[in-house]
Amino acid sequence: MTALTAETATAGPVPGGTVPGGTGTVAPAEFREAMTRFATCVTVITALAGDRPVGCTATAVFSLTDRPPTLVVSLASHSGTLRAVRAAGTFAVNVLSWQQRDLADRFARLPAELRFDRVPHDTVHDAPLLEGTVTGVVCRVADCVPLDDHILVSGRVLHARVHDGVTPLVHFARRPSTPELPA
Structure with missing residues (x-):
């Protein structure tokens, strides 16, 4: 196991990879591997x-504040879903x-025009909500902030629905899993 910090990265090559362009950051492959250890719910971001x-699969989603209720999603700058959201x-x-x-693979890998084939959903506040989810939240776009090769989209929550007794899909170490839920 190797550890690399920005401080050691400026000193030159390190075991496990070199720092591209002397940026003072870890190599992209090492970063991606570390990120696989961030357990996260798997979501599908949808729009009309x-x-x-x-829609597309996304794991970079978080609540920003509850005053007013706001979520943030990170979408690739070139994403067709991002164009539709905007x-x-x-x-x-x-x-x-x-x-x-x-559905995680379907919305990540299939061509955009095939992703919704036979996927049950309804439309609430002009946004598709998938059936059978743990929760579904509809947002109105508040802001779009470019950051590297992604756009952070903040949304004010217009509608939220929760389904009790449904086990969430979590990704950890490149594998689908489930959290141990309290009894």
Whole structure:
């Protein structure tokens, strides 16, 4: 196991990889590996592109504040879902259940036009909400902030629904898993 900090990175190459361009940061592969140890719920971000639902898998989602209730999602700058979110002005965050683990791959890998095939959903405040999720939250876009190759989209929460007794899908160490829920 190797550890690399910005301080040691400026001193030159380190075991396990070199620092590209002398940026003082860890190598991208090492960073990606470390991030796999951040257990996180798997979500599908959805929006309407005209009258057609679109969406993508995302794990970089967090609550910002409850005054006013606001979420932040991180979407790739080139994402078709991001284009739809910006154009529609609303989006939904769907926290997948363990039983929906196939949807994580579907919304990450399939061509955009096939992702919603036979996926049950309804529309609330002009945003698609998937059925069977742990929770679904619909937001109105408040701000979009470019950061590196992603855009952080903050959204004011317009609607939230929670389904009790549903086990969430969590990704940890590149594997789908479930948290141990209290009895």
